[in-house]
Amino acid sequence: MGIHVHLRVFAGRDYMTESNHSTFEHPEVQLAGTGYVAAYVAGIALMGLSLMLVKDHALDPTALGIAISGIAGLAALLQCVLLLHMTLSRTQIWQTVALVLFVPLFILTIGLTSWMFHGLYQRTMLRPIAASQAMAPAPLRAPR
Amino acid sequence: MKGAAGETAGGLGPVMWRPNHGYDDVSTKTLGFWLYMLSDAMMFTALFAAYAVLGHAMNAAGGPLPGTVAHPTHAFTETLWLFSSVLAYGGAMIALKKGNRVGVMAGIAVALLVALGFLGSDLHEVTRLFAAGATPERSGYLSAFFALVFYHGLHVIVGVAWMLVMLGQVAVFGLSEAVVYRLLNLRLFWHFQAVMWVFMFTFVYLRGAII
Numbered sequence: 352m353g354i355h356v357h358l359r360v361f362a363g364r365d366y367m368t369e370s371n372h373s374t375f376e377h378p379e380v381q382l383a384g385t386g387y388v389a390a391y392v393a394g395i396a397l398m399g400l401s402l403m404l405v406k407d408h409a410l411d412p413t414a415l416g417i418a419i420s421g422i423a424g425l426a427a428l429l430q431c432v433l434l435l436h437m438t439l440s441r442t443q444i445w446q447t448v449a450l451v452l453f454v455p456l457f458i459l460t461i462g463l464t465s466w467m468f469h470g471l472y473q474r475t476m477l478r479p480i481a482a483s484q485a486m487a488p489a490p491l492r493a494p495r
Numbered sequence: 496m497k498g499a500a501g502e503t504a505g506g507l508g509p510v511m512w513r514p515n516h517g518y519d520d521v522s523t524k525t526l527g528f529w530l531y532m533l534s535d536a537m538m539f540t541a542l543f544a545a546y547a548v549l550g551h552a553m554n555a556a557g558g559p560l561p562g563t564v565a566h567p568t569h570a571f572t573e574t575l576w577l578f579s580s581v582l583a584y585g586g587a588m589i590a591l592k593k594g595n596r597v598g599v600m601a602g603i604a605v606a607l608l609v610a611l612g613f614l615g616s617d618l619h620e621v622t623r624l625f626a627a628g629a630t631p632e633r634s635g636y637l638s639a640f641f642a643l644v645f646y647h648g649l650h651v652i653v654g655v656a657w658m659l660v661m662l663g664q665v666a667v668f669g670l671s672e673a674v675v676y677r678l679l680n681l682r683l684f685w686h687f688q689a690v691m692w693v694f695m696f697t698f699v700y701l702r703g704a705i706i
Binding site: 380401 | 537567589
């Protein structure tokens with residue numbers, strides 16, 4: 352039985368069955384690789400790009416918000432693939448399916464909540480004088 | 496014999512833990528932990544939703560708004576700390592792949608030290624804001640801001656504690672199967688913090704600067 356499993360692990364076909372002889376040969380251990388460096392470089396570069404766009408006010412606020420959101424989505428996608436190994440391989444397929452099913456929940460929860468309160472602010476919460484003054488950011492007590 | 500999965504079959508115990516059920520122990524445990532991480536991500540989702548709502552000027556209550564609280568440049572240095580720690584832990588995983596026990600310990604130690612750098616930077620920022628009067632009870636916006644910052648910081652603290660425990664376990668037990676699956680779960684936990692930080696950096700610090 353042990354030899355049978357060992358051969359199946361190396362064949363890479365049915366590696367999620369049974370326990371492996373050597374834990375290091377487990378497919379999830381074998382996923383580690385140079386993708387971590389690529390994820391690091393891409394993550395820093397994309398976050399740096401977003402920072403540069405914001406600091407330089409390169410776009411109008413709406414376009415800037417869309418641009419940095421898109422960059423964040425790309426960075427998260429790259430990290431999911433390169434760091435968390437979210438792929439369609441037999442080793443990772445159910446992790447990937449769970450994540451894919453989670454993403455709509457993430458977007459809907461934030462999106463619906465924002466939308467509901469956006470309407471609430473417009474329809475029911477008349478802006479008092481104090482709140483109008485709050486539109487101008489109050490300075491912090493101590494300078495940075 | 497009972498037919499449902501998870502029930503006893505032929506007196507051999509729960510089906511999930513018998514041989515030939517289709518998944519090995521390590522894969523079963525990492526999948527279970529991954530599902531837990533996604534439920535943790537729903538906590539982040541709820542806090543992001545609250546932040547999106549409470550970031551409105553109505554909730555500043557005359558206090559500071561995101562533009563004066565969120566400092567993107569400082570947050571970028573935190574990004575460098577956290578991503579570097581994640582990379583170091585990735586190095587530990589590559590050493591694990593090669594069965595290099597010393598390499599695993601070195602990778603975890605570096606990841607741990609760099610994570611402490613992140614925590615120090617985070618603590619410095621929070622202390623500065625507190626000293627300036629920007630405390631959680633000051634307004635709804637600041638409550639949401641600090642809830643997110645503290646929740647992420649708590650994850651980093653848990654990660655640091657977990658790394659300390661794993662350093663001890665690798666030193667004492669070596670790279671046994673039980674230690675290896677815990678290292679894999681810690682990889683999921685730690686690398687997931689990098690993904691969450693992308694959203695923290697973008698939607699809390701960068702968006703805060705353009706509102």
